[in-house]
Amino acid sequence: MINLVAKSARCARLVTHKPIVARRTLFASQYRFYSEKKDEKKPDSILDEDLLAKAGIDSEPKIESKEEPKRHEPQEDEFGQPRKRRNNVKSSLDKKKDRLAKVFWFSVLGTALAGGIYNSRDWDPEEEKELYNPEENGLNPVNVWTRFKKRMWGVTNVFSEPAFTDLLPPPPPAPYRHPLTLVLELDDLLIHADWDHKKGWKTAKRPGVDYFLGYLSQYYEIVIFSRSSMAFAETAVAKLDPYHAFISYSLFREACRTKDGKVIKDLSLMNRDLGKLIIIDPDESCYSMQPENAIPIDKWDGKKDDKLVRLIPFLEYLATQPIKDVRPVLASFKDKKKIPEEFAEREAKLRQQWEKEQKQINGSTLTSSLLGISQMRPRKMPLDLIREHGQKNYLHMYNYLKENGEKLLQEEQQKTKELLADQKLTLEKIFTEGMPTAEDIAKQQAIQAAQEGQAPAKR
Structure with missing residues (x-):
């Protein structure tokens, strides 16, 4: 106690x-x-x-519980989204979504299988005359795969092949035909588009491009062949030639081939003689199918230069000479990128030879004058006469368009409106038959002119 x-x-x-x-x-x-x-x-x-x-007081030892303490799991995941319930209980909306997803994927799989079977069918000799080959019919796996591949290749060609096999209409008759055709790229050759974070997109026109197009249009059928889409490039082409006086035709990305991720311009589809055709393009892959027709040139970066204008003397000489095929002439230059420099050297040698011949002619003329015989001799080199004639024609055309360009443009727009009104185009007709072509417009104008000429006779 x-x-x-x-x-x-x-x-x-x-x-x-x-x-x-x-x-x-x-x-x-x-x-x-x-x-x-x-x-x-x-x-x-x-x-x-x-x-x-x-204190010396014994306490009862605590019996450690074998049960682990309950862990409170977070109700949100690492992205802050509520965690899904661990149980497999789904709402009626989730079950409906899963059912619709299964139906969708099964329908996609069924459509793919049906399309594969349909494209693997035997060739039809009437509907598929171009692809028909009786040896490829049958259930042989090789033949089935061949038929499927050819049919699918025809579908994919819609996106990689040009829209038409003839990109240009037939050339006019010989008296009204230009001697040569000049194909020009638009981007980085005639214009250059650049983006600025302050002013946005800016488009610059190359120095001398108006003179280049106007002067060479009297010798060449000029075709703008742009690798850009029509929706983006058509406006730029219209600004380069607002009076439709220099550029004959315009082609865009829709007329190009696509192969291995590269845009290719097939000149053989232009409905022109390749011996009379020249292409100037800064992208080598664009003319990779016909490199012998190309004049390569560096891309224009928007700065001032005269590389385009310096090509005019050579192109003028090429168009004014009786050349049957331009490809051997282009191949005669060592470096096609330096054609202006090499042509200037050739012209200098030709001028020296001509002057030497003139001295000999002057000697014989002096002798003939002493004998009382008069001779006519040219005072200028023929190449100089060609250039003077070309300059006069260009100035005459320039002044005429400056005075009457707006009037001609308004008359053209008015005739187009009248023609469309006479044809009574409707939205359904445009979708089914398309817009009238240049040939249709010309035929309609000829019919109207004939009717106007016959009207006074009937009275």
């Missing part, structure tokens, strides 16, 4: 002498987790096991 009293007194003394330990234990008990408080059946005493052990 005495020992028990002594132990109680000692315990009370320890509690009174160490209030800080009890206060810490109290604060620690206040910051416990909610989950721990929920599992506890009795609140903890201020006197913990250490204090009771020091």
Whole structure:
């Protein structure tokens, strides 16, 4: 009994002498987790096991629970989205979506299989005369694959082949035909488009391009063949030739081939003699099928230069000479990119030879004059006479368009409106038959002119 009293007194003394330990234990008990408080059946005493052990009081050992504490999983994932329920219970809307998705993919698979079977059928000798080959019919896997590949290749060719086999109409008769055809690229040759973050897109016209087109239009049938789409390039072509006086035809990306990711201009589809055709393009891949017809040139970056104008003397000489095929002439130059420089050297030698011949002619003329015989001799070199004649024609055309260009343009627009009104075009007719071509317009104008000529006779 005495020992028990002594132990109680000692315990009370320890509690009174160490209030800080009890206060810490109290604060620690206040910051416990909610989950721990929920599992506890009795609140903890201020006197913990250490204090009771020091006081000599034995406490019952706690039996550690084998059950692991429950972990509270976060209700959101790492992206801040609510986590899905672990159970397999789905709402009626989710079940409907899954059912529709299965129907969709099964329909796609069925359509693909049906299309494959249809494209693998035997050749039809009446509907597929170009592809018909009786040896490729049958259920042999090789023949089935051959038929499928050829039919699918015909579908994909719509996107990689030109829209028409003849890109230009037939040339006019010989008296009204230009001696040569000049094919020009639009981008980075005649114009250059650049983008600025302050002003946006800016399009620059190459120095001398108006003179280049106007001067050579009297010798060449000029065709603009752009690798850009018609929706983007047609406006630029219209601004280069607003009066439709220099550019004969315009072709765009829709008339190009596409092979291995490259845009190719097939000159054999232009309905012109390749011996009378020249192409100037800064992209070598565009004329890769007919490189012998090309005059290569560097891309224009928008800065001032005269490379385009310096080609005029050579092109003028080529068009004014009786040349049957331009390809051997182009092949005679060592470097096609330096044709203006090499042609200037050739012209200088030709001029020296001509002057030498003139001296000999002058000597014979002097002798003939002493004998009383008069001879006519040219005062200028024939090439100089050709250039003077070309300059006069260009100035005459320039002045005429300057004075009457707007009037001619208005008359052309008015005739087009009248023609469209006479034909009574409807939206259905445009979609079914398309817009009238240049030949249709010419025929309609001829019919109208004949009717106007016959009208006074009937009266």
